[in-house]
Each structure stands twice: as structure tokens, then as C-alpha cells.
Amino acid sequence: MxxxxxxxxxxxxxxxxxxxxxxxxxxxxxxxxxxxxxxxxxxxxxxxxxxxxxxxxxxxxxxxxxxxxxxxxxxxxxxxxxxxxxxxxxxxxxxxxxxxxxxxxxxxxxxxxxxxxxxxxxxxxxxxxxxxxxxxxxRTGEFEAQHAALQAERNQVKDLRRGITILRRTVAALLDSDPAGRADTFWRGIGPRYEELLAALRQGARDTAALSRLHQSFELLRDEAESALRKMAETPAEAASEAVEANRNPANMNPTGAVSAPHIRITNDIQSVNRNGMDHATETPVASEPPTGGMRASAAGATSGASRLERQPVRTPGELSIRSILYACPVFADMAHGIAGHINSWRDLVAVADRIRPIIGISEDAWAVAQRAMSREEAAAALALITDKYSDGVVSSPGGYLRGLALKAKNGELHLARSVFGRFQERQGASSGRDKLASHGRAAQPA
Incomplete structure (x- = not known):
């Protein structure tokens, strides 16, 4: 032929x-x-x-x-x-x-x-x-609709994860309560099921259907635990004893003393934030101290918390790690892994950033200006941040944005670490964490 x-x-x-x-x-x-x-x-x-x-x-x-x-x-x-x-x-x-x-x-x-x-x-x-x-x-309209569906699914997953965290901690608090501790039947009925759900959570449920099933299971377990506790009617003698004790010490507003007060940890360590996320659902024990009375213990805790906050260092670009950059910039991480596989060193990060640079429209001249104004590693971290913002439509001109960061670095006004950690918090939807930091005057500001 x-x-x-x-x-x-x-x-x-x-x-x-x-x-x-x-x-x-x-x-x-x-x-x-x-x-x-x-x-x-x-x-x-x-x-x-x-x-x-x-x-x-x-x-x-x-x-x-x-x-x-x-x-x-x-x-x-x-x-x-x-x-x-x-x-x-x-x-x-x-x-x-x-x-x-x-x-x-x-x-x-x-x-x-x-x-x-x-x-x-x-x-x-x-x-x-x-x-x-x-x-x-x-196909642009098709792609935009697909992205909207992906965003909706991501938001649903985020809401489910938040809900599971709240339910998990509620059930854990019920299991740790005094009535539950005195009742073996309560533990036999609720405890093992709670451990099974924790094991399923640790296995890494990521899709909406699996998370929805876990959320429903935790919700059902919480309702059953609350119902079981309500049925554990206290004896009149115990109730009267507790009432007398409350009248004798009206300042003790915390029923179990300051030991059971919520443990608030203020930290700038991204690894610590990650450990408190959904990927590590195990409860972290908090070292207890002898109760000294609710009001006095609370005041002492507030004082020590403020002193700890004063001793915390301000983030600098030197505090950034490759892992934190890739975690805060998932779009850049996906592209980097597709181009170079695993990123094991700063040299790998700089090399892959140089490959991604033309994809997002950053000229070689703008890249050189940024590397002169910052270090090569900081320029690579800035490019990772720009890649994700460009993908989300926040940045329309990556080259101009990079030049602006270079100018800030030249004037000593660039806070790259804050921007990366702020991006991480946006990805995690850590609105409660930001409120706590803001209340102490330590909210992360973008570069």
C-alpha cells in the first residue's frame, strides 16, 4: 500500500x-x-x-x-x-x-x-x-465549570473535616468526664467504637463520601454518649455534697479545676499546626498540675501565656523549610513533582523553580533581578508563592509581582516567611487560629 x-x-x-x-x-x-x-x-x-x-x-x-x-x-x-x-x-x-x-x-x-x-x-x-x-x-467554559465543582467539593471536604474535629473532641471530652470514668458499661459501649472511628480517620479518608460517612458516625456516637450520660442519674447525696461545696467556694467557677481548662497553644511552628490537623487525630495528653483554684489558676495561666508569647521570635525568611513551602503552595508542588519528582534540597527547589518560571510567564530578566535582590533560595520560595496565587487568579502579572517583591527585598521590607505561613493558614482555613493570633497582636501579614 x-x-x-x-x-x-x-x-x-x-x-x-x-x-x-x-x-x-x-x-x-x-x-x-x-x-x-x-x-x-x-x-x-x-x-x-x-x-x-x-x-x-x-x-x-x-x-x-x-x-x-x-x-x-x-x-x-x-x-x-x-x-x-x-x-x-x-x-x-x-x-x-x-x-x-x-x-x-x-x-x-x-x-x-x-x-x-x-x-x-x-x-x-x-x-x-x-x-x-x-x-x-x-472548552474554556467547560474548564471553568469543572474548577467551580472542584472548589465546591474542596469546601465541602473542609467543612466535613472541621465538623469531624469538633465531634471527635466532644466525644473525647464525654469519655474523660467523671461519670463516664465511674461507669464501666459506658466505656464498653462507647469507648471501643470511638477508637474504631479514630482508626478509620487515621487511615486517611479524603474523598467527600468517606468523610461524610465518618461525620455521620461521629455524630451518632456523640448523641449516644450524651444520652448515656444523661441516664446516669446522680444520687441525692452526691448532688447535695456538690451543692454544698459550690456554695462554700463560689470563686471556683471551673467544675474540675484549672487542670481541665482548654489548652491553648500559641506557636509559629508550621509542624505544630500540622500535628493538630486532621491527619493526626490522636489526642495529645497535656501534663496536669495540682489544682489551685479556678480564678487564681486562670490568672496565672494568662500571665505565663503572655510571657511565652513575648519570648517567641518573629518569623524571618530563614525560618522557611522546603516542606513548609511545598505544603503551603500545592499547585507549585504538583508542577514541581511532575517536572523533577521529589524535591530533596534547596538546590532541587531552585532548579525546578527555574523550569516553572517560563510556564507562568516570568521573564529571565525578572528572575535574575529577584535572585540578585534576594538569595536564590528566597527567589524560588517567592516563585512558588506566585505560582499558586497566579493559579487562583489573585495575581494577573507574575513577572510584575516578582519584581515588586524584589524591590521590597532591596528596601528591606520583604517578609516572605509571613506570606508563606499566611498562605498555609488560608489553605487550612484556620480562621480560629488567626483570631487567636490576632488577639495577641501576632497575626501574619503578607509580604
Missing amino acids: TQSGWRKPTPGLCKANGLAKDGEQLAVPKNQAMLALRRVAHVIGLKPGDLMLLETLAVFTKPCDWETGARPIVWPSNDYLIESTGYSLSAVKRHLRRLSEAGLIAYRDSSNGKRWGHRDKDGRIIEAYGFDLSPLAA
Whole structure:
């Protein structure tokens, strides 16, 4: 059979051609289309290399190419794509094929298979052959809806985790109460089930359905525990004894003394925050001290808490660790792991930041300015922060934002560690933690 030399059609290529026709009828700005894709890239199976190549292609388009009736067609040479991405020719072709099969670009081939194009004096395309990005415009609405659904699911997961934490601590408090401690039947009925739910929680339930089942189980267990305690009617003698004791010492407002007062831990250590999260559901015992009376113990605790807060150091960029950066910037972490695998050292972080830099549109000059104004490691941490903010739509110009941080660093006004820890708290939804820190004048401020 004689080979035609023409591109062999596949279902994916045919679908991409159909999407290109749909995209021609829409007016979608390039930035909006790329942002929508970036937010769901990991969900639709797009690799960092695919995204990098698509960003490189989009650089060649102009705003008028994304208007209704126009097509954003680009015609870069293979040599340019190899130089821009650092990939081999076979890798470039492989990524282009993946983008077309994913329905993000379409091929527009000339009669001789070469890429070329012409624009008029106003910059509009007259005739062009190469890569058509119209399918991306056609799918922008789909990607935005998908991102909204993901955000809704994340918020639901966050609410479920908060609810489970509250229920878990409530049941633990019921089990630690004096009536429950005196009743073996209560422990036999409630205690083992509580331990089973804790074990299930430690196994790492992450999806909405599993967390919802755990939430319902903890809620049912709490209701049963409260009902069981209500049925443990105290004897009249015990009730009278407790009433006499309360009248004798009216200042003792805490029923079990200051030992059982809520333990508030004020810390700047991100690892400590992580240990108090859902991933470590075990209860941490608090060393008890002899009760000295509710009012006096509370006043002493407040004084010692204030002195501990005064002794805590202010965060500096030097306090940042690779783990804290990757934990606070999950979008950057996903891209970094896709490019370089595991990040084991600051050198790895700097190297992968240099690879991600062109993907989010930061020029080599802006990168060099930032590295001169800060250290190379601080510049990499700043780029990680910018990547996540750019993905969330908070930052529209990553290059300009990085230059602004460099200027702050030059003037000694940059507080990078605060920004990273603040980002971590936003991710965790630690509103209660922020309120506690704010009440002591230690709320984290962005750089």
C-alpha cells in the first residue's frame, strides 16, 4: 500500500477539529482560557510538559486572534520550540500529539506540510497554517465549570473535616468526664467504637463520601454518649455534697479545676499546626498540675501565656523549610513533582523553580533581578508563592509581582516567611487560629 504522507486521522484529532469550529464562534481572552486550563490541568491528565508547550504556543497569539470569527493559529518552527522548552524533537512531537488528542489544539496543515502565516497591517491573520488553539477557547467554559465543582467539593471536604474535629473532641471530652470514668458499661459501649472511628480517620479518608460517612458516625456516637450520660442519674447525696461545696467556694467557677481548662497553644511552628490537623487525630495528653483554684489558676495561666508569647521570635525568611513551602503552595508542588519528582534540597527547589518560571510567564530578566535582590533560595520560595496565587487568579502579572517583591527585598521590607505561613493558614482555613493570633497582636501579614 502506498503511503500518502498525510497526517493519519484519529478520533481525538477529529474531535479537536470540531472544537476548533466551535471556538471560532466564541470570544474568549487568552488569559482567561489559559487560567481556566491551568486550574484543571491535573484533573484532565495534562502533564507539566504539555502545559509548558501550550504556554509557548499561546505566546505567539495576539488579542485579536481570540475574538469572534477569528482563530488563534500559530506557526513556530520546531527549532524554536526545542530551544524554548529544552525538549528534544521527538519529545516536542509527543507533547503536541497529547495536546491534540486531549482536544486542546488542532492541526491546520498546508499543502506541503509546512507552517507559515501572514497578518495584515492591523495584525489580523490573513492566512496561516500550523497549530490552531481554537479548541482551547471552545472548552474554556467547560474548564471553568469543572474548577467551580472542584472548589465546591474542596469546601465541602473542609467543612466535613472541621465538623469531624469538633465531634471527635466532644466525644473525647464525654469519655474523660467523671461519670463516664465511674461507669464501666459506658466505656464498653462507647469507648471501643470511638477508637474504631479514630482508626478509620487515621487511615486517611479524603474523598467527600468517606468523610461524610465518618461525620455521620461521629455524630451518632456523640448523641449516644450524651444520652448515656444523661441516664446516669446522680444520687441525692452526691448532688447535695456538690451543692454544698459550690456554695462554700463560689470563686471556683471551673467544675474540675484549672487542670481541665482548654489548652491553648500559641506557636509559629508550621509542624505544630500540622500535628493538630486532621491527619493526626490522636489526642495529645497535656501534663496536669495540682489544682489551685479556678480564678487564681486562670490568672496565672494568662500571665505565663503572655510571657511565652513575648519570648517567641518573629518569623524571618530563614525560618522557611522546603516542606513548609511545598505544603503551603500545592499547585507549585504538583508542577514541581511532575517536572523533577521529589524535591530533596534547596538546590532541587531552585532548579525546578527555574523550569516553572517560563510556564507562568516570568521573564529571565525578572528572575535574575529577584535572585540578585534576594538569595536564590528566597527567589524560588517567592516563585512558588506566585505560582499558586497566579493559579487562583489573585495575581494577573507574575513577572510584575516578582519584581515588586524584589524591590521590597532591596528596601528591606520583604517578609516572605509571613506570606508563606499566611498562605498555609488560608489553605487550612484556620480562621480560629488567626483570631487567636490576632488577639495577641501576632497575626501574619503578607509580604
